[in-house]
Amino acid sequence: MLALLTSAALAENNGLAKTPPLGWRSWNLYGANVNQNLIETIMEAMVKRDPRYTVDGVPTSLCDLGYCDVGLDDNWQKCGHYGKEGYTYHDEDGNPIVNTDRFPSLKAMTSKAHALGLKAGFYGNNCICSDSKTGADKFYQGDVNALREFGFDSWKLDGCGAQTDMQKWSDLIKASAPTTGRKEIMVENCHWGSKEPFKPNRTWCPWNFYRTSGDVRANYGSVVGNLQTTIQYSTQNLSYPGCWAYPDMLEVGVLASPFKEDSGLTIAETRAHFGAWAIVSSPLTLSHDPNNQTIMDAIWPIISNKEVLAVNQAYAGESGTPFKQAAERVELAPLNTALVHPSMTVEEMRSVGPLAASAWQYFYKPMAWDGTKTAVLLMNHINATVDLSLSFSDVPGLACTKCHVRDIWHHADLGAFEGTFKATAVGAHDCVFLILTPA
Numbered sequence: 001m002l003a004l005l006t007s008a009a010l011a012e013n014n015g016l017a018k019t020p021p022l023g024w025r026s027w028n029l030y031g032a033n034v035n036q037n038l039i040e041t042i043m044e045a046m047v048k049r050d051p052r053y054t055v056d057g058v059p060t061s062l063c064d065l066g067y068c069d070v071g072l073d074d075n076w077q078k079c080g081h082y083g084k085e086g087y088t089y090h091d092e093d094g095n096p097i098v099n100t101d102r103f104p105s106l107k108a109m110t111s112k113a114h115a116l117g118l119k120a121g122f123y124g125n126n127c128i129c130s131d132s133k134t135g136a137d138k139f140y141q142g143d144v145n146a147l148r149e150f151g152f153d154s155w156k157l158d159g160c161g162a163q164t165d166m167q168k169w170s171d172l173i174k175a176s177a178p179t180t181g182r183k184e185i186m187v188e189n190c191h192w193g194s195k196e197p198f199k200p201n202r203t204w205c206p207w208n209f210y211r212t213s214g215d216v217r218a219n220y221g222s223v224v225g226n227l228q229t230t231i232q233y234s235t236q237n238l239s240y241p242g243c244w245a246y247p248d249m250l251e252v253g254v255l256a257s258p259f260k261e262d263s264g265l266t267i268a269e270t271r272a273h274f275g276a277w278a279i280v281s282s283p284l285t286l287s288h289d290p291n292n293q294t295i296m297d298a299i300w301p302i303i304s305n306k307e308v309l310a311v312n313q314a315y316a317g318e319s320g321t322p323f324k325q326a327a328e329r330v331e332l333a334p335l336n337t338a339l340v341h342p343s344m345t346v347e348e349m350r351s352v353g354p355l356a357a358s359a360w361q362y363f364y365k366p367m368a369w370d371g372t373k374t375a376v377l378l379m380n381h382i383n384a385t386v387d388l389s390l391s392f393s394d395v396p397g398l399a400c401t402k403c404h405v406r407d408i409w410h411h412a413d414l415g416a417f418e419g420t421f422k423a424t425a426v427g428a429h430d431c432v433f434l435i436l437t438p439a
Contacts, residue, residue: 012170014184017208018241019313021186021283023069024062025121025156028218028287029254032075032128035102036109043070045290047116052293053300063118065304066313067286069154069186070113071121076103079129088129094142110151119186122152127160127342135162144172147185154186157207159194160342166195170206188246188283192341193229197243205243209283213338216248218262220269220429221333223251223276224381225355229338230280231321239281239319246283247338250274253288253299267298268430271409272379274302275433278312279363279377281319307408308433311365311375320365320375324394325358330382332357357381360388364395367435371399375408378423378432388423388432400438408433 024046026034046067049059078099083092090096098106113120124143131139140163147155157169166189173185189195189210197205213229216222226247230239239245252274255264265273277284286303288295302308336355359382367373374395378388392403405414405421409432414421416439423432 012187012206012208012242014174014186014208014242016184016186016242017244017283019315020244020281021069021154021209022066022285022309023071023119023121023154023283024067024286024290025071025073025249026287027073028216028249028251029289030073030287034073034075036104036106039070039072040109040112042290043113043116043118046070046118048290050296053296053304055304055306060304062286062290062303063116065306065309067284067303068117069119069121071123071154071156071285072109073123073156074126074128074158075099076106076123077126077129085133087133088131089126090131090139090142094136094138094140096143096146106150106152110153113153114151119153120151121154121156121186122147122150123156123158125158125161125163127158130160132160132162135165137168139163140165140168140172144169144176147173148176152185153183154188156188156190159191164191164195166191167204167206192343194341197233197238208242209244209246211248212245213247214341215337216251217337218251218254218264219333220265220272221355222337223265223269223273224332224357225336225338227276227280228357230282230319234280234319234321237318241315244281244283245319247277247280249285249287250277252286252303253292253295255295266429267302268427270299271302272429272431275308275377275409275431276363276379278308279320279365279375279433281312281315281365284309284312305409307411307435311367311408311433311435314365314367314375316366316369318366320363322361323364323396325361328359329356330359331355332381360386362388362390362394364398366397371397372438374398374436376434376436378426378434380426380428380430383428385425385427388426390421390423390434392417392419392421392436395436398436400436402439403436404439406435406437408435 046062077089078097110120187207189207213226233245333355363377365375
C-alpha cells in the first residue's frame with residue numbers, strides 16, 4: 001500500500017482531479033463548427049433541471065451529476081499568416097489571435113459559465129492551422145496570459161503545434177496564478193499517448209489527466225481500441241488521483257459525427273462504452289447535444305446512473321483493468337484508430353493495420369481496500385448474443401467465494417452465488433456491470 005500512496009503523491013500538485021473529472025467538450029459532435037452562441041447554449045443546458053430527466057424522482061441537471069466543466073475545443077483561433085515568420089494564429093509577440101466573428105468575447109463566455117456555476121475549459125497547441133513554429137517561450141507565455149485574461153478554469157493542450165513541453169506549461173501556469181484568490185487550472189495532456197506520466201525515476205506527471213490513444217470515433221471498434229490503450233498504464237499503477245489515464249472523450253449520444261463514415265453507436269454499444277470508461281477510471285467527457293430531447297431520452301439512463309458513476313469516482317489503489325479474456329479474436333475495424341494520430345504519415349497510418357480484440361473481455365476495479373466490494377464489467381465484443389460466465393476466484397483480490405451480486409445497470413440485487421455467476425443472453429457489443437460483495 002505504501003508504494004501506491006507514494007505513486008499517488010506524484011501527480012500535478014494543484015489539488016485537482018482527486019477523482020476522474022466529468023464534463024463536456026465540443027469536438028466529437030461539432031468538430032470545427034463551433035461559435036460562442038453554441039457553447040453558451042450548451043452551458044445553459046448543462047445546468048437545466050428538466051422534469052423529464054430525474055434521478056431518484058428528482059429533476060436533475062448534468063452539472064448536478066458532476067458534469068460541470070464545459071470545454072471549448074479547436075477553431076476558436078483566427079487562422080492566417082502573422083508577422084515576418086508567418087505564424088498561423090499568434091502575433092509577433094506570441095499572443096494568440098481569436099476569431100471574434102465566431103467568439104466575440106471569450107471573457108464574456110467564461111463569465112457566463114461562472115454565473116451558471118460551471119467551469120470553462122480552454123484549448124491550446126491547436127490542430128486546425130497549428131503553429132508549428134511556436135516553440136519559443138514567448139508563445140507559451142502568450143497563451144498562458146490569454147488563459148488567465150479570458151478566465152478559463154481548465155485547459156486541453158493538444159499535440160499539433162510546437163508547444164509540447166508539458167513541464168513548461170505547468171511551470172508557467174503556476175507562475176501566472178494570482179497571489180490572492182489563487183485559481184488552479186485543470187490540465188489535460190492530449191498528446192495521443194506520446195507523453196507518459198513518468199520519467200526513469202517515475203516521479204513526473206505535470207498534468208491532471210492524459211491521453212493514452214489517438215482520437216476516438218463513433219463506432220464500436222474505435223471505442224474498444226481506445227479502451228485497450230489504458231491497460232499498460234493501469235497495470236503499472238500509472239493512473240491514479242490527480243493523474244488519470246484517458247482514452248479520449250465519450251461518443252455517447254454522438255450520432256451525427258463530423259466524420260461521415262461513422263454511423264454512431266447503438267444503445268448497447270453506448271452502454272458498453274460508458275461502462276468501460278467508468279471502470280477504468282477515465283475522465284468522463286460528454287460531447288452530445290444536451291438540447292436534443294431525442295438523444296437525451298435515449299442516453300439519460302446511462303449517463304445519469306449514479307451507481308456506475310460511483311464506480312468511476314472510487315479509488316482503492318487500482319484504476320481498473322482486464323483480468324480475463326477470450327482466446328478467440330474478432331476483427332472490429334479495418335484500422336486501429338487508437339494508434340493513429342495527426343503527426344503520422346499516411347504510410348504509417350496504413351501500417352497500423354486492423355483492430356482485433358478478444359471475443360469477450362472482463363474488467364475489474366476494487367471499490368474497497370480490503371476486497372469486500374469490487375466492480376466487474378463483462379464485455380461482449382462479438383456481434384452476436386452470448387452467455388458470459390464469471391468465476392469469482394478469477395477476480396483479483398476479491399474477498400468472497402460466496403458473493404452477493406448486484407446489477408448496477410438495472411439497480412437490481414440478483415442474489416447470492418457460490419463460486420460462479422452466469423450472465424445469459426448478453427447482446428451484441430453489450431455488457432453486464434456488477435458489484436460483488438461477500439454474501
